[in-house]
Amino acid sequence: MSENHQVLFRKYRPQFFRDVIYQDLAVGSLQNAFKSKKIGHAYIFIGPRGVGKTTIARILAKRLNCERPDGVEPCNECTSCLEITKGNSNDVFEIDAASNSGVDNIRELRENVKFNAMGGKYRVYILDEVHMLSGAAFNALLKTLEEPPAHVVFILATTEYHKIPETILSRCQDFHFRKVPVTVLQSYIETLCTKEGLKYDSEGLFWIAKKGDGSVRDTLSFMEQAVIFTDGNLTGAKLRKMIGYHGIDTFTDFLNQLIDTSQSAQIFETLENLFQAGIDLSKFIWDFIEFLNSLLLIKDNLADRESINIPQEDLQKLKQNYRELDREILVLLAERIFSIHEKLNLMKLRSSYEMKVYLEIQFRKLILDREKPSVSGLLAKISELTKLVQGDISTIPDSIEPVKKQSQTAIPTQEKPIPNTNTQPIAKIESPTPEIKTQIPNSPTMDKNQNAKEPSPSGNHPEDMEKLLKEKFSGMEVDPKQFKNL
Numbered sequence: 001m002s003e004n005h006q007v008l009f010r011k012y013r014p015q016f017f018r019d020v021i022y023q024d025l026a027v028g029s030l031q032n033a034f035k036s037k038k039i040g041h042a043y044i045f046i047g048p049r050g051v052g053k054t055t056i057a058r059i060l061a062k063r064l065n066c067e068r069p070d071g072v073e074p075c076n077e078c079t080s081c082l083e084i085t086k087g088n089s090n091d092v093f094e095i096d097a098a099s100n101s102g103v104d105n106i107r108e109l110r111e112n113v114k115f116n117a118m119g120g121k122y123r124v125y126i127l128d129e130v131h132m133l134s135g136a137a138f139n140a141l142l143k144t145l146e147e148p149p150a151h152v153v154f155i156l157a158t159t160e161y162h163k164i165p166e167t168i169l170s171r172c173q174d175f176h177f178r179k180v181p182v183t184v185l186q187s188y189i190e191t192l193c194t195k196e197g198l199k200y201d202s203e204g205l206f207w208i209a210k211k212g213d214g215s216v217r218d219t220l221s222f223m224e225q226a227v228i229f230t231d232g233n234l235t236g237a238k239l240r241k242m243i244g245y246h247g248i249d250t251f252t253d254f255l256n257q258l259i260d261t262s263q264s265a266q267i268f269e270t271l272e273n274l275f276q277a278g279i280d281l282s283k284f285i286w287d288f289i290e291f292l293n294s295l296l297l298i299k300d301n302l303a304d305r306e307s308i309n310i311p312q313e314d315l316q317k318l319k320q321n322y323r324e325l326d327r328e329i330l331v332l333l334a335e336r337i338f339s340i341h342e343k344l345n346l347m348k349l350r351s352s353y354e355m356k357v358y359l360e361i362q363f364r365k366l367i368l369d370r371e372k373p374s375v376s377g378l379l380a381k382i383s384e385l386t387k388l389v390q391g392d393i394s395t396i397p398d399s400i401e402p403v404k405k406q407s408q409t410a411i412p413t414q415e416k417p418i419p420n421t422n423t424q425p426i427a428k429i430e431s432p433t434p435e436i437k438t439q440i441p442n443s444p445t446m447d448k449n450q451n452a453k454e455p456s457p458s459g460n461h462p463e464d465m466e467k468l469l470k471e472k473f474s475g476m477e478v479d480p481k482q483f484k485n486l
Helices: 024-036 053-065 079-086 103-112 135-146 182-196 202-212 216-230 236-243 247-259 265-276 281-299 312-321 327-347 352-371 375-389 398-409 448-453 462-473
Strands: 042-046 092-096 123-128 152-158 173-176
Touching (some): 024 053, 024 173, 042 053, 053 079, 053 092, 053 123, 103 135, 182 202, 202 216, 202 236, 202 312, 216 236, 247 265, 247 281, 247 312, 247 352, 265 281, 265 352, 281 312, 281 327, 281 352
Parallel strands (some): 042 173, 092 123
């Protein structure tokens, strides 16, 4: 690295409004203010880190004091613009509120705002991380913000909007900055790779943009590191190794081992291999949770590139391979493994070995729970048994046929079948412990005691049918109206 090397996020810091990416709302409003010549005395820029708050504040300061402005843009060539770009202007003051948060610092600022600008039209005060000011400092700043001198413009920047007092917010024009989408960042760094003469592929740029998490500065900082690590060859294979991404193959194998009980023993082999490779087990579990969530997003048709942490190429594979996977299984697995990860963080284990032991115990418990029948499996079994019960009496197995004959033999005076309206079917089939009693309608010409005790010619008893019903349908709730043939 040469002595004159300049890091990427400083080298490509925007110097004009038109160079800022994805902050059209804030930039457009400021440009309109210059067009209409309605410059405010206090602005507050709100948004996450690295999205351009301080950069736009500097461009605004340059445009306010520019000697030869180009419409709404600064010329970036005059003495004032060059001094602001270098950071040595006497009219622009950048104050870090985190390290100057006391009331004495604000009192000093209040004394300085009385002086006129030395080279330009305005004295511009940029207070970065303004939410770090103390309560007394905010109170000291309040009066100055309300009625500042005509030559003073305040620009406050913060990442935590909720910590700013309402009295301060009511005296400022607020502009909200947004995270930059992955697609926009990926397109942006692709142009920079072309300028820098770097080799790359789409997956490599995806991981760089994803690592930036919506921040342009963080993206360029990680890109700087990636260029050194890969020797200027920003390919997906090298970036995956750099960030520790295991790839969908590792996660799909792990998911199959959890679903297929015959592969359960391989779960512990996978954990052992990860442990021996020195991989952070906690991060692996979290990445697997994200993988399960991605599969659920795919099933819900919500797998857009902003909400899923998987490259587009791998995303297509998942859509094809897991199209038929039961959604209930995914939800239950994601919930259980998230609970495991949550407990892992709360326990604050001292070493990776302790994490491995804990995870092995938890996954053994998960495997045992997985072997239990699922709700969908129980419903399918109940449906199957219901269809069997609702079948015609002629479809009863041969083992029940002697009981059927017995009922017909025990009532010799009955010539016609008993009408269904007079039958009393079994209303509820209890669990195997209670006794199940079947009721056989009595014939008008037959004594009740004789009907209950007289054996059938075949030697079978009504208890045979009771025993069979216990074995087949114990524990089921049955509606008598659904079984007209019994």
